[in-house]
Amino acid sequence: MTTINDIAKRANVSRTTVSRALNNSGYVSEEARKRIMKIVEETGYMPNQSAKSLRTKRSGVIGVILPRLSTETSTRVVNGINEVLAKEGFQILLTDTELDKKKEIEYIRLLKSRHVDGIILLATNVNDELIQTIRDVDLPFLAIGQDLPEVTSLVYDDYHASADLTNMLIHKGHHKIAFIGVSRDDPSVGIMREQAFRDVMEREGGVIKDHWMGTGDFSIDSGYEEMKKILRASGKNRPRAVYAVTDRMAIGAMEYLKEQGYRIPEDMAVVGIGASSLSQYVSPSLTTIDYFNKKAGQQAAELLLAKLKNEKVEEKFELTYRLILRDSV
Amino acid sequence: MTTINDIAKRANVSRTTVSRALNNSGYVSEEARKRIMKIVEETGYMPNQSAKSLRTKRSGVIGVILPRLSTETSTRVVNGINEVLAKEGFQILLTDTELDKKKEIEYIRLLKSRHVDGIILLATNVNDELIQTIRDVDLPFLAIGQDLPEVTSLVYDDYHASADLTNMLIHKGHHKIAFIGVSRDDPSVGIMREQAFRDVMEREGGVIKDHWMGTGDFSIDSGYEEMKKILRASGKNRPRAVYAVTDRMAIGAMEYLKEQGYRIPEDMAVVGIGASSLSQYVSPSLTTIDYFNKKAGQQAAELLLAKLKNEKVEEKFELTYRLILRDSV
DNA sequence: CATTGGCATGTAATCGATTACACATTTCAT
DNA sequence: ATGAAATGTGTAATCGATTACATGCCAATG
Known part of the structure; x- marks a missing residue:
């Protein structure tokens, strides 16, 4: 596995410069930048995300907690979430509580320890321990489907x-x-x-x-x-x-x-x-x-992104719905 | 965020001992272990996975690449995968290629840089660049749905x-x-x-x-x-x-x-x-x-786990199927 | 009694990135 | 011409864990 040091050595610069070139931070001469990029291309180098995340405290990963992986509702929401997040270069770390309230809480903690940048919870219930845990982990957080006090919540009407x-x-x-x-x-x-x-x-x-x-x-x-x-x-x-x-x-x-x-x-x-x-x-x-589940997922992801950019977002959002009249009535 | 150092300080031991206690490696006195565990409980400490992963080269995360997030087939497979992996403490990092062959390859590399321990690919096509990329990343790899040469593949018959x-x-x-x-x-x-x-x-x-x-x-x-x-x-x-x-x-x-x-x-x-x-x-x-998609997912996960334990696994697996006769014939 | 080996713990290097700070060189305004 | 500002690069600390190696203690062995 090639590291930033390998790139630095081959480009005859310090790894600082490589890092700067890669992240477009600070000054790097056009000449050095080209040399570095060429070697990056050749080697297919990709920065080690664990190291990066350890240092920067951001991972580019969003945790998503589902009540069930195999329902159409969940799938649609995740689809919407993914659509928005992928565009911004985020990945989804998926967990499935199997409708177990204990796991819900456990996974919130786990996701925190995995350094996710934020969490989206498809909530199915409301209880104090849950609220408390969400407060504890102190991460950009979004709930869909239930109105959680003091948590940004997207609720169906x-x-x-x-x-x-x-x-x-x-x-x-x-x-x-x-x-x-x-x-x-x-x-x-x-x-x-x-x-x-x-x-x-x-x-x-x-x-x-x-x-x-x-x-x-x-x-x-x-x-x-x-x-x-x-x-x-x-x-x-x-x-x-x-x-x-x-x-x-x-x-x-x-x-x-x-x-x-x-x-x-x-x-x-x-x-x-x-x-x-x-x-x-x-x-x-x-x-x-x-209930436009996919749209709900998209909106949740967008709100989470706004939070990540430290924008202020409201606490409650009501989603729209549409009555579909068909032949069973 | 509490770290291993905080725990060490409060338990009056070095972080080495804390690490040993947490991972059941090496010798730790019963007394020290208890002291440490108590503080871990109290603080709700969880080891920083980025640091851990940086050091150990394992992340406890498996990458899953789907052609589409919103199909029943995908969902069932992921469900099976998750069921098996969650039991072993693994999480799933999910990516969706939207049927784009470029993204398929891109995501394999990306997952590697994210230090996943292995990859499961729901394959929809076969091409040389794909095979080459899989070989390059050199990770425990499993393909479902297509027979990829020199890759452990689970194929429907x-x-x-x-x-x-x-x-x-x-x-x-x-x-x-x-x-x-x-x-x-x-x-x-x-x-x-x-x-x-x-x-x-x-x-x-x-x-x-x-x-x-x-x-x-x-x-x-x-x-x-x-x-x-x-x-x-x-x-x-x-x-x-x-x-x-x-x-x-x-x-x-x-x-x-x-x-x-x-x-x-x-x-x-x-x-x-x-x-x-x-x-x-x-x-x-x-x-x-x-096609018993869920079972396919389970089997894929089990095989991947076997690979992670360095067990030798065969290269090709044929999945079973069942004809369901209903009223449309 | 000296030696050996099990037990318990600590020191310090290490993983691969980012970044504060220092330093050197060039550019520019006065 | 001169000091300030802009540009380019490097040194070394740091993030939070694991782990090779060293050290000290104590009981058992011959």
Whole structure:
């Protein structure tokens, strides 16, 4: 492996000059610069990033913490992040918490020790230890998906998105709507979306029944199972629509409905949230809400870059969404 | 930021002893060890990885190079890789070439300069400069998806998978099969799959016509467009089945067929490759081939770990696959 | 009792970069 | 002509860890 010293020797200068030439800092004669660059070309020399990072305290690496590596949402966000960061010469150090809150905290520390320049967290929950850890590591930090106090957060407007979706159902004539949510550990998905649903239903005179309210775990299977439970518990007085807080659960619900011979949307309307690629190609195509995840990733990366340049950035950002009306309603 | 020196001072030992305690190397008295560990706990000290890596030449980071961050195949593979590596305390440094061959090479060098311990490349093409670069960086290296000479490669058995799929179509009574492939830049997908198709068709008396052979670009849209072209060019004597080399293109083709009122599979059978989650939920569900991408990722990671431990590993590995028969045939 | 070897710890070199500071030379304004 | 400013280069310290080598102690061995 060639080092800066090798280059210096071959170019007959000190390594100081090589460093200056490479980083465009200080004065270097045109002559020396050319000589150095030529040798750099020839040898394919690349500065050792560990050494550089040790000295400068910057690594050109951004840590990204995901709840799950294999969901479309995560992938899209990472894609957006990467697009922006790669352009600026940053790399992504990826970690996957597998939805484990302990790991979330552990990884924040780990990334710090790995000298990342900043961290983007796709947050799924909010708790004091997490906030404390983020404060401790004292790095440019960005959260996506949950509103973390005193942390720059990009949040989806879950409340209004959910309210719009519910409203739409009601205005299409559905008053009896089943709901498939998730655990309240996840404030955005588990609480906000449900709250908006309940608020709108109440305001607009919809019918809410306890046994029409299911709780899944984000998976397609859980959507299927919850739908089954709801219909079995309902008997004759069944809901005429079902609102699942994620596309995957909505698609699970659709599967069960189709199996049981219900026609969608005539017998039962179905809606989800997320605009997954699945939602577009299932039959009938699923009405859903697009959260523009990729754009969220891009914006997060841009904000992080601004922070790295010591620009002041606001603390809260609300992301936009779009209702996509399709054939399932 | 606390360093090893801070710990040493507070524990009244030299940093050598702290290092030994932390790495379980050499002798450390039980007493000293306890004192050190206690302070480490209290301060939440984590060794600076840049310094460590500079000295030891190992970073605990594995570079992963993807052709595209946002495909299901990539995601599954990365997921498998991460599962295995995380367990061993490795992190993933992610790069996305956006299908650019230049970047592929650039990133290999970059990862080297970042001191990664090894590289896993999801390869999409094979060329001399690539091989040369891999040889140059001289790192534990693993390729997935293409057979790179003199590089440990995990390859999908594209030829036999494609042959099986074609055979299946023929034995279901389809002799007139359209084919939607991709550019020959990609040996595995662009050449092997087509070659197997042609070989089987010839052997089994299938009908191949030039205007039944399309070339897409992996996207759903391109599947749609190619299907349109093929049917328009065919007139009355149209194919009775279409084999697209990826699920996404198959789904695009299905979209067009459905739009035009063809019944699947009665009027036209459709098959793809990849076992995407889409394939399961489109209507009718798509017959496809599962390449077990996640397992491929796991195996790649395991092999890389073996290499890191200086174990000898073979150069070529053939991955298994599974034909999934669904309703589109 | 002298010697050997295990245990515990410390000193200082080292990894490969950046950078404060010093020094020499050239340029330029007054 | 002269001092100040600009230009070009080098010396050596530094970042935070690991590790070869040295040293001292103590118990066991013959």
